[in-house]
Amino acid sequence: MYPSLSIIIPTLNEAKIINCLFDSISKQTFRDFEVIVVDGGSKDNTVKKIKSYAKKIPAIKIIVxxxxxxxxxxxxxxxNAKGNYLLFLDADVVFDRNFLKDCLAEFEERYLEIATCYITPLSPKLIDHVLHEAANAALKRLQYISPTSGGFCIFITKRMHNRINGFDARLKMAEDINYVERASRLAKFRVLKSCRIKISVRRLEKEGRAKLVLKYLYVPLYRAFVGEVTKPIFKYDFGNHDIHKKIDLKDLFIKLEKNFMAENKKQIGRFRKILEQINKL
Structure with a gap:
């Protein structure tokens, strides 16, 4: 008999933190699930550590x-999922033992086809809690007008995933936001109220809070003025979070302006001609 829920986790060199997530999964009161790990060819002990949970979580499948x-x-x-519901998780999240039970119950009760949940940082620092509560406030308001979610936690029916042809694998960034936007045009999206997920602040620690927040602000501007991010616009690692390139934020916004001018040259030319005609009146 197939499980009702398939948990899908992309990994790459996550040996330092993967135990935290799998400890959370192994302690769940809801048990009708499978775990599918898609590993990008980790060079550390990520896969070995995941395999060590085989007794606690019998239904684990690892794909390289x-x-x-x-x-x-x-x-x-x-x-490769057999469940009617899919749950996409990042490798650096944790949650309490009733997380799956509570989330799925609310998901079904509200007749949702796609959802996310609120976040709590794994950090004692006040600034991190302020930043994450600001993100929660944005999630709460945007769910009704312009739904969005990061890849840290996305619940969706497999039917809806297939209907939108999954994630756009061409995208270098914001593939999760693009995915939620497309699904929410066809089905009801909401932020779940009954559960929260705890997320790592390792990117904030490595890159610096101000720089990372500005990066997150830069991406929607790029998408709004240039289009989807189909080529690298700055370094943003999938796995191997110990290596980061220093980013000149001023250079980022200069690059955005140049890209906008290049991509919209014809439209800008037409706009200037209209302005010239108006000035002659």
Missing amino acids: DRKRSIGRARNIGAA
Whole structure:
């Protein structure tokens, strides 16, 4: 008999933190699930550590795909999933023992086809809690007008995943936001109220809070003025979080302006001609 829920987790060099997530999964009161890990060819002990949970979580499947595209990895996981519900998770999250039970109950009670949940940082620092509560406030308001979610936690029916043809594997960033936007045009999206997920602040620690927040603000601007992120616009690692390139934020916004001018040259030319005609009046 097939499980009702398939949990899909992309991994790459996550040996330092993967135990926390699998400890959370192994302690769940809801047990009708399978776990599908799509590993990007980890060079550490990620796969070995996951295999050590075989007794606690009998239904674990590990697929190795060295393309190292997070959208592609999620699609591979979904293609191998047997559950009617899919749950996409990042490798650095944790949750309490009733998380799956409470989330699925609310998901079904509200007749949802796609959802996310609120977040809590795994950090004692006040600034991290302020930043994450600001993100929660944005999630709460945007769910009604412009639904969005990060890949840390996305619940969706397999039917809806297939209907939108999964994640756009061409995208270098914001593939999760693009996925939620497309699904929410066809089905009801909401932020679940009954559960929260705890997420790592390792990116904030490595890159610096101000820089990372500005990166997150830069991406929607790029998408709004240029289009989907189909080529790298700055370094943003999938796995191997110990290596980061220093980013000149001023250079980022200069690059955005140049890309906008290049991509919209014709439209800008037409706009200037209209302005010239107006000035002659």
